[in-house]
Amino acid sequence: xxxxxxxxxxxxxxxxxxxxxxxxxxxxxxxxGYIQVDIETSPTSTDPxxxxxxxxxxxxxxxxxxxxRIDQTGNFTGDLAESIERPSATRIVFHLRRGVRFAxxxxxxxxxxxFTYDSILAPESLSPKRAAMQPLxxxxxxxxxxVVMDTREPYAPALELAMExxxxxxxxxxxxxxxxxxxGAGPFRMASYSRDEAVVLERNPDRAEPPGAARGIIFKVVxxxxxxxxxxxxxxxxxxxxxxxxxxxxxxxxxxxxxxxKSPGTAYQYLAFNFRDRRLGDLRVRRAIAxxxxxxxxxxxxxxxxARVATGMLSPENWAYDxxxxxxxxxxxxxxxxxxxxxxxxxxxxxxxxxxxxKTTPEGARLAEVFQAMLRRVGIGLExxxxxxxxxxxxxxxxxxxxxxxxxxxxxxPNHYYMVFDSRSxxxxxFNRGSYSNxxxxxxxxxxxxxxxxxMRRRIYADVQQLAAEDLPYVSLWWQDNVAVMxxxxxxxxxYPNGSLRSLAAIxxxxxSEAEPGE
Amino acid sequence: xxxxxxxxxxxLVPVALGVATLTFAIVHLVPGDPVVAMLGETAAPADIAxxxxxxxxxxxxxxxxxxxxxxxxxxxxxxxxxxxxxxASLIAERFPATLExxxxxxxxxxxxxxxxxxxxxxxxxxxxxLGAMGFAxxxxxxxxxxxxxxxMIVFSLHLRLLPxxxxxxxxxxxxxxxxxxxxxxxxxxxMLRQSLIQVRQSDYMRTARSKGLTETQALVRHGLRNALxxxxxxxxxxxxxxxxGALITEVIFSWPGVGRLxxxxxxxxxxxxxxxxxLAFALTYVVVNMATDLAYAMVDPRVRLQ
Numbered sequence: 117x118x119x120x121x122x123x124x125x126x127x128x129x130x131x132x133x134x135x136x137x138x139x140x141x142x143x144x145x146x147x148x149g150y151i152q153v154d155i156e157t158s159p160t161s162t163d164p165x166x167x168x169x170x171x172x173x174x175x176x177x178x179x180x181x182x183x184x185r186i187d188q189t190g191n192f193t194g195d196l197a198e199s200i201e202r203p204s205a206t207r208i209v210f211h212l213r214r215g216v217r218f219a220x221x222x223x224x225x226x227x228x229x230x231f232t233y234d235s236i237l238a239p240e241s242l243s244p245k246r247a248a249m250q251p252l253x254x255x256x257x258x259x260x261x262x263v264v265m266d267t268r269e270p271y272a273p274a275l276e277l278a279m280e281x282x283x284x285x286x287x288x289x290x291x292x293x294x295x296x297x298x299x300g301a302g303p304f305r306m307a308s309y310s311r312d313e314a315v316v317l318e319r320n321p322d323r324a325e326p327p328g329a330a331r332g333i334i335f336k337v338v339x340x341x342x343x344x345x346x347x348x349x350x351x352x353x354x355x356x357x358x359x360x361x362x363x364x365x366x367x368x369x370x371x372x373x374x375x376x377x378k379s380p381g382t383a384y385q386y387l388a389f390n391f392r393d394r395r396l397g398d399l400r401v402r403r404a405i406a407x408x409x410x411x412x413x414x415x416x417x418x419x420x421x422x423a424r425v426a427t428g429m430l431s432p433e434n435w436a437y438d439x440x441x442x443x444x445x446x447x448x449x450x451x452x453x454x455x456x457x458x459x460x461x462x463x464x465x466x467x468x469x470x471x472x473x474x475k476t477t478p479e480g481a482r483l484a485e486v487f488q489a490m491l492r493r494v495g496i497g498l499e500x501x502x503x504x505x506x507x508x509x510x511x512x513x514x515x516x517x518x519x520x521x522x523x524x525x526x527x528x529x530p531n532h533y534y535m536v537f538d539s540r541s542x543x544x545x546x547f548n549r550g551s552y553s554n555x556x557x558x559x560x561x562x563x564x565x566x567x568x569x570x571x572m573r574r575r576i577y578a579d580v581q582q583l584a585a586e587d588l589p590y591v592s593l594w595w596q597d598n599v600a601v602m603x604x605x606x607x608x609x610x611x612y613p614n615g616s617l618r619s620l621a622a623i624x625x626x627x628x629s630e631a632e633p634g635e
Numbered sequence: 636x637x638x639x640x641x642x643x644x645x646x647l648v649p650v651a652l653g654v655a656t657l658t659f660a661i662v663h664l665v666p667g668d669p670v671v672a673m674l675g676e677t678a679a680p681a682d683i684a685x686x687x688x689x690x691x692x693x694x695x696x697x698x699x700x701x702x703x704x705x706x707x708x709x710x711x712x713x714x715x716x717x718x719x720x721x722x723a724s725l726i727a728e729r730f731p732a733t734l735e736x737x738x739x740x741x742x743x744x745x746x747x748x749x750x751x752x753x754x755x756x757x758x759x760x761x762x763x764x765l766g767a768m769g770f771a772x773x774x775x776x777x778x779x780x781x782x783x784x785x786x787m788i789v790f791s792l793h794l795r796l797l798p799x800x801x802x803x804x805x806x807x808x809x810x811x812x813x814x815x816x817x818x819x820x821x822x823x824x825x826m827l828r829q830s831l832i833q834v835r836q837s838d839y840m841r842t843a844r845s846k847g848l849t850e851t852q853a854l855v856r857h858g859l860r861n862a863l864x865x866x867x868x869x870x871x872x873x874x875x876x877x878x879x880g881a882l883i884t885e886v887i888f889s890w891p892g893v894g895r896l897x898x899x900x901x902x903x904x905x906x907x908x909x910x911x912x913x914l915a916f917a918l919t920y921v922v923v924n925m926a927t928d929l930a931y932a933m934v935d936p937r938v939r940l941q
Binding site: 313338339340509 | 666
């Protein structure tokens with residue numbers, strides 16, 4: 117047989133096989149009544165005892181109920197717990213709602229709650245959540261509807277420990293990371309999970325379905341941001357939250373089939389200093405950098421007004437927020453003077469002999485260039501090192517950087533300050549990666565952690581926020597808005613400051629499930 | 636012929652060993668820790684140590700290498716750290732999707748390149764040649780990351796002919812295959828044109844023409860087959876580009892292939908999975924090149940496989 121003939125035969129055979137396969141395989145059309153949410157990456161675990169990434173949390177909170185959860189105002193609210201008591205500084209008692217059932221029909225009792233926590237705390241679990249659970253001394257179930265949680269010491273943010281999704285007692289530790297999800301008591305159950313493709317949720321048959329609500333949700337993994345936008349335009353996808361490029365949002369908002377929902381968010385972007393570097397240990401240099409960065413312009417131009425200039429880690433939505441702190445408006449003249457005072461006068465070429473290594477990920481490279489240009493104006497050279505995420509993260513944890521910019525998401529309790537600024541919180545005890553140390557800050561943070569009374573805590577954290585703005589362990593940059601682009605036919609979407617998708621539990625598809633055809 | 640194939644297959648062993656050793660060294664040398672990626676930076680030292688032991692990462696590096704190579708000899712690629720599943724079965728699940736995409740890209744490439752190359756090579760300098768080579772330049776220059784969404788906008792959004800993303804039937808394969816095959820088509824078309832121009836000037840073509848064959852008849856019956864040898868060489872060499880191109884195309888089209896598995900594995904520092912995926916790509920490349928050598932003999936009887 118000659119080669120062209122062989123090739124043509126091969127091609128024919130392949131096309132026939134593909135056609136046959138195409139007929140046999142189902143297409144990716146949505147079942148009626150389902151909505152599709154496009155996500156960037158696959159959830160890494162279907163078991164709430166092991167999931168720590170943001171997308172796993174978003175999916176799991178629709179499948180598993182917890183003792184408490186964060187509501188749309190950013191405050192704690194009872195989920196499985198219908199009432200909560202705090203009889204002492206180290207004890208919280210949760211009284212459970214009766215008649216709550218897992219998706220397999222079993223009733224959820226306090227034993228399931230105790231089992232879930234005990235299985236996370238067991239040393240053999242090696243759950244990534246064990247570290248955050250360290251303040252927890254014991255969890256008990258004196259009867260079927262009462263859960264008692266004891267902490268080792270007075271621990272103000274203890275309610276954060278009560279946000280774990282509950283699994284039925286006896287659920288084994290997952291042997292496979294991609295094992296089917298255990299049944300939860302949430303509004304949905306997981307119908308299928310195909311890593312890197314899609315997670316399909318369908319209604320929990322043991323939960324009353326809100327009238328007209330979507331029958332199921334397909335979380336489809338679409339890694340490319342342009343393609344997510346195209347799927348929205350075509351009407352294949354019904355919702356994308358915080359995963360659309362800013363420059364495309366106005367264009368999508370102008371489409372007849374789409375609507376953009378923008379709301380204040382709590383994701384906090386900051387510039388971090390490494391205090392091991394003697395030059396950055398000098399407050400004048402840190403202040404000079406704060407004055408040299410024109411945050412208003414970055415928010416307006418680079419972020420297309422999809423953020424608010426931040427005063428600190430806590431956003432105005434947080435109960436402990438205090439925005440009356442030292443502010444650093446754009447003032448390059450003042451920045452230069454501060455650098456002169458710090459002993460870095462400009463050389464004959466107009467530049468100061470001050471150069472920092474700024475590390476970032478490929479996604480953050482554009483922002484790094486913006487900082488580089490702004491700092492160059494005051495005579496600071498920024499050598500930008502762009503690294504793949506795992507390498508970048510390893511460097512940051514080891515303190516192998518001068519400057520970097522990262523984001524905190526999901527800050528609920530102000531005790532987060534303790535985890536990042538207390539001198540005892542250097543890794544692995546916390547996230548004080550730059551080895552910041554300030555005795556006054558330590559005293560305030562340790563008091564804030566151990567004080568239960570909210571009014572006293574509010575005062576303590578007002579001082580913390582002022583001290584952080586004054587001493588600048590971080591330069592606060594902005595709080596990113598939550599931007600949801602969605603099918604105009606969706607009704608009932610409620611934005612949460614922390615980006616939660618909990619409102620999908622009651623979301624409705626008004627009218628036709630298909631969007632208007634594109635132009 | 637059989638002896639030749641067996642000898643080439645035997646040569647796979649040192650190639651596999653070399654690729655495995657190099658990949659092992661690279662993934663273990665780059666910064667980043669799979670255990671910290673799994674447990675977080677605030678995990679207790681005891682938990683970190685426990686996880687290291689469970690994954691065999693507490694052994695000295697040379698011992699880990701020994702375990703890896705021994706496993707390889709037994710056909711065991713180990714267990715993925717992030718999926719907690721055998722690497723071989725993960726690759727086996729995803730490889731058909733990547734192969735399907737690469738094969739479709741190859742066919743699209745050939746289907747576009749042959750008419751273009753022949754038209755251009757038959758009358759160099761003519762309008763058809765200019766047009767075809769203009770296409771070739773554009774095809775080589777446009778990156779997958781741009782072409783993919785462009786095709787989606789035209790064929791999915793405006794014409795509503797084809798689905799945007801995902802793997803399904805033939806309709807799902809069309810756009811990714813065109814995205815992947817276009818650059819290849821451009822390269823092959825240029826090579827085929829060049830090869831045909833040379834062939835047309837050869838003695839046997841003159842003989843064919845003097846026998847009374849028309850230019851087209853001479854080209855189809857005698858010229859094309861001889862012009863194919865360098866094209867086949869090129870196809871073999873481009874197999875690597877097809878596989879790496881498939882990696883990007885898989886991301887754009889949400890195609891669940893080995894490329895996306897590999898990208899995720901690198902991010903999670905899933906050592907066994909990275910090693911397995913790279914090995915799979917490398918061996919595919921070697922096998923494709925072996926097939927290319929065999930194809931020479933089919934096209935050109937002067938080539939003897941020894």
